[in-house]
Amino acid sequence: MTMKSPAILKALTALVLILIALFLYKGVPMFNEIRSGTKPNYEVGKHMGAEKCGQCHPQIYRQWSRNSAHAEATETRPFLDFKDKFTGNFMFNAMMGEAMCYACHGSKEVNEGVNCETCHGLASPEEPIMQTHEKKYKPGMDRMRSGQFCSGCHNMQSPFSGDAILSVYSEWLKSEAAQKGVTCQKCHMEPRGGDFAYHGFDSVSRNIGIYNDEDLALTDIVLDFPRISLKVQNLVTGHAIPAVGPSRILVLEISLFGFDGKEAHSITETFGKYYNLMPVFGIMPNSEIRNTQLQSGEVRKLSYTLPSSLKDKIGKVELTFRFYDVSDDHQGDIKKAHHVSEPFIIKQITF
Numbered sequence: 001m002t003m004k005s006p007a008i009l010k011a012l013t014a015l016v017l018i019l020i021a022l023f024l025y026k027g028v029p030m031f032n033e034i035r036s037g038t039k040p041n042y043e044v045g046k047h048m049g050a051e052k053c054g055q056c057h058p059q060i061y062r063q064w065s066r067n068s069a070h071a072e073a074t075e076t077r078p079f080l081d082f083k084d085k086f087t088g089n090f091m092f093n094a095m096m097g098e099a100m101c102y103a104c105h106g107s108k109e110v111n112e113g114v115n116c117e118t119c120h121g122l123a124s125p126e127e128p129i130m131q132t133h134e135k136k137y138k139p140g141m142d143r144m145r146s147g148q149f150c151s152g153c154h155n156m157q158s159p160f161s162g163d164a165i166l167s168v169y170s171e172w173l174k175s176e177a178a179q180k181g182v183t184c185q186k187c188h189m190e191p192r193g194g195d196f197a198y199h200g201f202d203s204v205s206r207n208i209g210i211y212n213d214e215d216l217a218l219t220d221i222v223l224d225f226p227r228i229s230l231k232v233q234n235l236v237t238g239h240a241i242p243a244v245g246p247s248r249i250l251v252l253e254i255s256l257f258g259f260d261g262k263e264a265h266s267i268t269e270t271f272g273k274y275y276n277l278m279p280v281f282g283i284m285p286n287s288e289i290r291n292t293q294l295q296s297g298e299v300r301k302l303s304y305t306l307p308s309s310l311k312d313k314i315g316k317v318e319l320t321f322r323f324y325d326v327s328d329d330h331q332g333d334i335k336k337a338h339h340v341s342e343p344f345i346i347k348q349i350t351f
């Protein structure tokens with residue numbers, strides 16, 4: 001008997017919670033907004049598959065499948081892990097479920113991530129393919145070249161806090177590039193090695209070489225003991241760096257070496273957008289904790305005080321950038337990254 005009452009209590013509490021959840025779910029507009037997040041951002045149905053499109057568009061198919069993270073958006077380990085965590089949460093699962101993830105990452109049944117038909121529209125097996133081109137693909141090009149096209153997936157506000165979780169598009173809207181009419185496609189799909197739109201949508205997880213000192217600059221590095229100072233500038237006129245968030249963090253490592261060539265001291269600076277996406281209890285606050293992203297065009301001056309023991313002992317300073325992918329539950333702790341990019345933009349100064 002004594003063993004049973006806590007179990008009954010638990011069951012009753014669960015029932016009350018379910019009733020409250022159902023009430024909220026039906027009654028509050030916010031929950032309708034949450035439900036609408038499960039609506040796919042693409043045409044739903046059977047796919048011909050990317051390989052078939054690739055029979056006549058082999059170069060585009062190769063760029064997409066080799067270089068683009070779109071091609072594996074429904075299959076990566078981080079995606080599957082986060083999806084399990086999301087659906088493992090009672091409230092999230094009842095309100096949205098995994099449908100919310102597939103709304104942007106591509107159809108679960110097809111499992112090819114964001115493929116040709118996700119963006120261009122479905123090809124029906126009942127219709128000759130060139131007829132689909134005339135009816136759908138050709139007239140669709142205006143929509144696809146527009147500034148809004150990427151926004152359905154590359155922008156997301158938290159329905160709970162209103163904070164921008166994915167914000168590339170809203171950053172772009174306010175940017176110098178948008179004012180000049182330079183769209184996402186203009187920068188990301190500029191033809192390379194052919195006269196057709198590039199479909200590699202480069203990603204640091206596939207090719208770190210995409211970032212160079214035209215995107216990110218390190219200047220004015222001055223060692224005036226005990227201070228070391230420098231400037232970091234985001235030269236991308238379209239959006240912040242890192243563009244991707246909340247899981248990607250840009251890390252600047254400053255290593256100071258003695259005259260014997262051994263590392264004597266190091267400083268780590270991080271740039272990113274830190275989120276509390278899934279707090280332990282339920283759904284709140286689901287909001288931004290801190291934002292140190294380099295905004296479009298921003299020049300940030302950084303300055304550090306070195307330990308006095310290093311006086312007259314520094315022979316060389318080395319500065320290195322890397323990107324780290326850190327799952328949101330680690331709150332930006334780069335030691336827990338599941339992916340670290342190769343270093344890029346390395347600067348050395350000897351004294």
Ligand code: HEC
Pocket residue numbers: 048049052053054055056057116117120121122123129133137138139141
């Ligand atoms: C049988 C060959 C063939 C297949 C299969 C094929 N295409 Fe095409 N596609 C073409 C040709 C040829 C053109 C150029 C059409 C023209 O200029 O008249 C084209 C052009 C296009 C265009 C550009 C339209 C424009 O106005 O610039 C898009 C977009 C496109 N295809 C998408 C697709 C997608 C998506 C698939 C797969 C569902 C696909 N194609 C499969 C032959 C094919």
Ligand code: HEC
Pocket residue numbers: 041042069070072073074076079103104105106114118119149150152153154184185188201202203204205244
């Ligand atoms: C149907 C939704 C959808 C559309 C439309 C879409 N994307 Fe994406 N995009 C994604 C998803 C999901 C990912 C993440 C894939 C992953 O990392 O697993 C992604 C990844 C990317 C990446 C790589 C980022 C990274 O972290 O590696 C770039 C760059 C990119 N998209 C650019 C664009 C551009 C430019 C457009 C518009 C022309 C666009 N995308 C349209 C869903 C979309």
Ligand code: HEC
Pocket residue numbers: 037076078079080082083084086098100101102103104105152153154155156166167168243244245246247325
């Ligand atoms: C509004 C569209 C949208 C929705 C909804 C969405 N994603 Fe994404 N997701 C993206 C885009 C775009 C990217 C890549 C670019 C970025 O991070 O800005 C991305 C990136 C990711 C990444 C990082 C990719 C990597 O390989 O490190 C993970 C993990 C992820 N999403 C998981 C999920 C899960 C799980 C869900 C469902 C709970 C979900 N996403 C819902 C659009 C979306």
Ligand code: HEC
Pocket residue numbers: 050053054057060061062064070114115116117118119120144145149185186189195196197199
């Ligand atoms: C993330 C969305 C996205 C995906 C995935 C995608 N496309 Fe495209 N595609 C576009 C956009 C946007 C344009 C127009 C770009 C421009 O002209 O600025 C385009 C243009 C094209 C064109 C016309 C090229 C030209 O310059 O004339 C063809 C053909 C095409 N796509 C075929 C494909 C095929 C085949 C696949 C799959 C292997 C594919 N696309 C996957 C978004 C996508």
Ligand code: HEC
Pocket residue numbers: 150154168169170172177178182183184185187188202203204205210211215236237238239242243244
């Ligand atoms: C003025 C040019 C420009 C415009 C406009 C622009 N971007 Fe970018 N974007 C870049 C550059 C440069 C990078 C750095 C890496 C590279 O070269 O691809 C980048 C990086 C990214 C990344 C991160 C890739 C990664 O793996 O870290 C994503 C995602 C992205 N852009 C999406 C978009 C979307 C979506 C839009 C439109 C809303 C857009 N960009 C508009 C130039 C631009």
